Amino acid sequence: MIEFRSVSKKYGSNVVLDEVSFNIEKGETFVIIGLSGAGKTTILRHIAGFINPDSGEVLVDDIRMNGAGSGVRIRLRKKMGFLFQSGALINWLSVRENVALPLVEHKLGSMDEINRIVDEKLNLLQLGDAGDKMPSEISGGMKKRVGLARAIVRNPDIILYDEPTSGLDPVMSARINELILKMQEKLDVTSVVVTHDMESAYYIADRIAMLYNGKIIECGTPEQIRASDDPVVKQFIEGRITGPIEG
């Protein structure tokens, strides 16, 4: 479904991705963990086609995303939903209008149909009462849920989650984790989740990959990651101060 082939990316002299390769199967929940600034979001942005790698290939559904024309990118993006870290809600639109935006802009049905789909997604995310509120009137957790409702409103095949639980209280984090699992069960989507919340990663992941110094240093099931002998992975998942991780 998604494949990275020897992808490298530099910002100035800072190497963010160094010959990164991995493959994500259809219906899989693939979690990428790593330090802040390690390049996790850069991987998501490559998949979404916002940036191109300096070298290597990014394939989505066997189609090369990097270097593709805008038509191909738009077609591939129609299969994807993206939950941004801040929710990225349009400020002057209400919650309901935000969720309906992709359907309204692409005229995907009559207003009655659109309203029905929007209600269904809002209820799925327990946002039934918040439809008329503005983004400035809702909490961070609600913004993320609205962002998620908008991401799934077109029933995408792939959902990209950028730090879905960051800045949330434990109850809200658990709720978001449940929702991610529910998405996979109900909609059979492929999920790519970027996080440094290990509890969340163990709970939702089919596979976890650890990104460090631009490379995937470990990739496996949550059990394999827990049992990893790699000192960097051990230090990171145990959250220890001392160890090989610099800075």
Place this chain on the structure above:
Amino acid sequence: MERYKLNRFYSLFTDTGERITHQLKFTGFTLILIFKTFLTLRFVFAKRGEIVKQMYISGVKSMPVCTIVALFGGMILALHTGVELAKFGQQELVPTLMINIMNKEMGSFLTSIIITAFSGAAMAAELGTMKVSEEIDALEMMSINPVAYLVMPRVVSMMIMLPTLSIYTIILGVAGGGIISYFQLGITTEAYYHKVFQSIWLKDMYVGLLKSFVFGLMISSISCANGLKAEGGALGVGQATRVSVVSSYLLVLIMGYFITALFYGGFL
């Protein structure tokens, strides 16, 4: 010491080069944005609601400021010229001067200055904030063209509202001149407006409106381009806003000169 001087010279050279390259890239980005905006004009009808909303924001809301600036601008202009001309007994030329100056130059110029500060800065800040908070990326992710959704309605609304507000500014500026002429220069209201209507030239009017139209396109495009290029959080948004205002002012002056030269400098 020699090496230090050489390094400073070298860094000055590379910094200047980088700035020029950055400016050229940004100019290219703005020109491409204008081109893309014209390509999305086919969505004008579909986006009519947003265009009307932007016309209200950039036009109607700035009318109180325009009223004060135009009225007092006209009064200042009439006072300065009237007092000087009165020394030679030529104060009856004030109405002619007022309508000519307002029509040819000051109407579009004053309005552009107000609109740049009022709406251009707001556009750059709004789009800049959207850029740094990933809202533009979110639009792209939904396969919504940000140019058609955000830029085109703003550009079209400003291209309509700037000429409209220019006419409003001209009327109020001339009216301001009328007040001074009546109270300070002893010209009756009837005589003032009779002379004003006698001195309206079609060429002055269409050149003035053309300027407003071009300024509207320039200010909105520059503001949107700066907003879309913003990066680095609140600092980046502030910088984008500042650059958009300064660039708009400079280009209004430069383009104003060239349009004047084109129509009054013997070219046309």
